[in-house]
Amino acid sequence: MIIDCHVHVAAISGPHGFTSKRQLNTLPFRFMRWRLGMVGSDQNTERQIEAKLVETIEGTPEIDVAVVLAFDGVFNDSGQLDIDNTHLYITNDYVIELCRRYPKMRFGASINPLRKDAIAELERCAAAGAVLIKWLPIVQGFNPSDRRCFPFYDALVRLNLPLLSHTGGERSLIRLNDEYADPQLLEPALQRGVTVIAAHCGTRSAPFEADYFDQFVALLQRYENLYGDTAALSLPARMSVYEKILKDPFVRSRVIHGSDWPIISFPPPVRVGPLAAMELMHEKNWMRRDVLIKQKLGFDQKYWERGAKVLKLSATGT
Numbered sequence: 001m002i003i004d005c006h007v008h009v010a011a012i013s014g015p016h017g018f019t020s021k022r023q024l025n026t027l028p029f030r031f032m033r034w035r036l037g038m039v040g041s042d043q044n045t046e047r048q049i050e051a052k053l054v055e056t057i058e059g060t061p062e063i064d065v066a067v068v069l070a071f072d073g074v075f076n077d078s079g080q081l082d083i084d085n086t087h088l089y090i091t092n093d094y095v096i097e098l099c100r101r102y103p104k105m106r107f108g109a110s111i112n113p114l115r116k117d118a119i120a121e122l123e124r125c126a127a128a129g130a131v132l133i134k135w136l137p138i139v140q141g142f143n144p145s146d147r148r149c150f151p152f153y154d155a156l157v158r159l160n161l162p163l164l165s166h167t168g169g170e171r172s173l174i175r176l177n178d179e180y181a182d183p184q185l186l187e188p189a190l191q192r193g194v195t196v197i198a199a200h201c202g203t204r205s206a207p208f209e210a211d212y213f214d215q216f217v218a219l220l221q222r223y224e225n226l227y228g229d230t231a232a233l234s235l236p237a238r239m240s241v242y243e244k245i246l247k248d249p250f251v252r253s254r255v256i257h258g259s260d261w262p263i264i265s266f267p268p269p270v271r272v273g274p275l276a277a278m279e280l281m282h283e284k285n286w287m288r289r290d291v292l293i294k295q296k297l298g299f300d301q302k303y304w305e306r307g308a309k310v311l312k313l314s315a316t317g318t
C-alpha cells in the first residue's frame, strides 16, 4: 500500500475553521489560490478547494491513500485558543467528515499540546480513526521540548499514534517563533518512545534560513523511532537535499513519502536532466507530479511502501 502522508486541506470560515485575512493576503496563499483557480474567500472557496483535493487524489493513481491534515490553532498559557495569533485553523471534525465521505483519505489530526483538553482531544481523535498527529510548532507557537508536552507524548505512546512534526523552515504560513524549527527539540518525544516523523527532514524553505538536515541525520542515528518525510522537498530551496538522501542508504531507509499538496512540486533539473524536467512539468496535478519526480529520482519500492508500515495502515482500513 502506497500512501502520501502529508496532504493539506483548507478552511476559510464557518464551522470547519478559518484562515485569517492576513494569511489569505500573503504572497504564497495568493499564488496558490490563483494557481488552483480559486476565487473569493468564503465557504464557497472552501468547497472549491475540497473538490480540487478530491480531484487531485483521484488523479494520482500511484497513491492508494492520502493522509489529510487538520490544523490546530495557537493556545495561550491557560490553554485557551489565542484567536489573534491563530491565522490558520482547520478542525479535526472537518477532516473526520472528509474521511467518511472519501475512502482514499485518512485522518491526520492536529492537536496543540498546550490546549487544556489536549489529551481528551487526542483520545477522541484516536477513536475517530486518526492515523497520526500533525504539528507545526513554529506556527502553532510551542516548544516541543517543553515539559508541558510530556504527558501528550506518553498518551501518543499509549495510543500507538505517530507524531508528524514540521522541522526546518516554513514560508507559506505566518510564524510565531522560528527557534522551534530544530528537530533536536523533539528528543523528549523520541526518548519516551513516540514514533516521530520529522516533516521535511529539517530542511530550509528559503536560502537564508538555518538548515537542520545534519541535526536530523544525527538524531536518526540515535533513535530508531525517528523518520523523515519528503514533503515539499521538490521546492527549489529544499531540493538539493535529494542528493544527500539518495546517496546515503541509511537515511534513505528512514524516509517516507509525502507531497505537502497544495505546495507546488518542481523537478530538480540537474538531477533529472532538462528534458525530463520539462516533461514532468507537463503534469498539472502537483500531487502526481511530486510522485513522478520521486520515481524519476530513483526512490525505491521500499520507500513507497514504508509510510503505510510506519503508520500501520492496511488496505482494508486503518
Ligand SMILES: [Zn+2]
Residues within 6 Å of the ligand: 006, 008, 231, 260
Ligand atoms: Zn505541510
